[in-house]
Amino acid sequence: xxxxxxxxxxxxxxxxxxxxxxxxxxxxxEKAIGExxxxxxxxxxxxxxxxxxxxxxxxxxxxxxxxxxxxGRLGVWxxxxxxxxxxxxxxxxxxxxxxxxxxxxxxxxxxxWEAICGEMQQEFARGQFExxxxxxxxAISDLLAAHFPVSGENPNxxxxxxxxx
Numbered sequence: 001x002x003x004x005x006x007x008x009x010x011x012x013x014x015x016x017x018x019x020x021x022x023x024x025x026x027x028x029x030e031k032a033i034g035e036x037x038x039x040x041x042x043x044x045x046x047x048x049x050x051x052x053x054x055x056x057x058x059x060x061x062x063x064x065x066x067x068x069x070x071x072g073r074l075g076v077w078x079x080x081x082x083x084x085x086x087x088x089x090x091x092x093x094x095x096x097x098x099x100x101x102x103x104x105x106x107x108x109x110x111x112x113w114e115a116i117c118g119e120m121q122q123e124f125a126r127g128q129f130e131x132x133x134x135x136x137x138x139a140i141s142d143l144l145a146a147h148f149p150v151s152g153e154n155p156n157x158x159x160x161x162x163x164x165x
Contacts, residue, residue, distance in 0.1 A: 005057075005092075005093070006057065008051070008092045008093065009051035009052055009054075009057050009092045009093075010051070010054075012050045012051045012091055012092035013050050013051070014050055014164070016050055016091060016092075017048055017050045017091055017164055020048075020091060020129040021048060021129055021130065021162070021164070025129065025130035026161075026162050026164075028130055028134065029046055029130065029133050029134065029137070029162050030160045030161050030162060031160075032133075032134045032137045032138070033045075033046065033137055033160040034156075034160045036137050036138060036140075036141035037141070037154075037156060037160070038150070038154065039141055039144075039145045039150065040083075040141060040144035040145040040148050040149060040150060041081055041083060041144070041148035041149065041150055041151065041154060042079075042081070042083035042084065042085060042104060042140075042141075042144035042148050043076070043079045043083060043084045043085070043156075043157050043158040044084075044085050044087070044137060044140060044141070044144075044158075044160075045074055045076050045084070045085070045086045045087070045158055045159070045163065046086075046087045046089075046133055046137070046162045046163070047070050047074065047086060047087070047088050047089070047162070047163040047164075047165055048088075048089040048091055048162065048163070048164055048165065049066065049070070049088070049089070049090050049091065049165040050091050050092060050165075051090070051091070051092040052066060052090065052092070063088070063090040063093060063095045063097055064097050066088070066090065066097075067086065067088035067090075067097035067098075067099045068099055070086065070088055070099075070163075070165065071084075071086045071088075071099040074086065074158075074163060075158065076099070076101065076158065077101050078157075079101065079103075079157045079158065080155075080157065081103050081148055082101040082102050082103030082104070083101060083103045083104045083144060083147075083148045084100070084101045084104075084157075084158060085098060085099070085100045085101070085104060085140050085144070086098070086099045086100075087120075087133065087136050087137070087140070089124075089133070094121060094124045094125065095121070096117045096120045096121055096124070096132075096136070097117065098113040098116060098117055098136075098140070100113065103148075104143070104144060104147060104148065107147045108143050108147070112143060116136050116139045116140060117136075119132075119135055119136065119139065120132040120133065120135060120136040123135055133162075
């Protein structure tokens with residue numbers, strides 16, 4: 001167990017999340033998701049978790065596993081075209097994970113998701129959390145628009161509101 005990581009997780013809490021994402025930032029992210037979803041047939045969710053629960057941290061649960069768990073819990077997999085995408089931020093590690101449903105993931109691939117995560121993490125490193133999330137939302141939307149263009153009815157299947165875990 002990395003002592004530095006343990007300390008970050010012990011001292012990153014919901015207050016830290018609220019500092020990084022004040023209400024105005026959460027509203028801007030929600031608005032960006034709504035606007036971008038009109039461009040494509042995909043669905044986006046953004047979730048931020050302050051830190052991994054202590055028991056999971058001790059067991060060495062990686063952020064990717066937490067992201068996949070929340071992908072299921074939030075029902076991001078449950079879209080008509082299997083085109084749901086979760087942007088998951090583990091604030092204590094400033095680590096972002098993108099989990100995409102099979103419909104879009106099979107068309108995009110790991111390298112594209114990793115590049116978007118990298119762009120977002122650069123913004124987070126500068127303390128630009130809202131900007132980092134919006135950059136990610138737009139980049140993911142570009143991919144969704146290319147592979148799932150709007151055709152006919154385009155219902156909003158998932159809530160746009162960011163989730164504070």
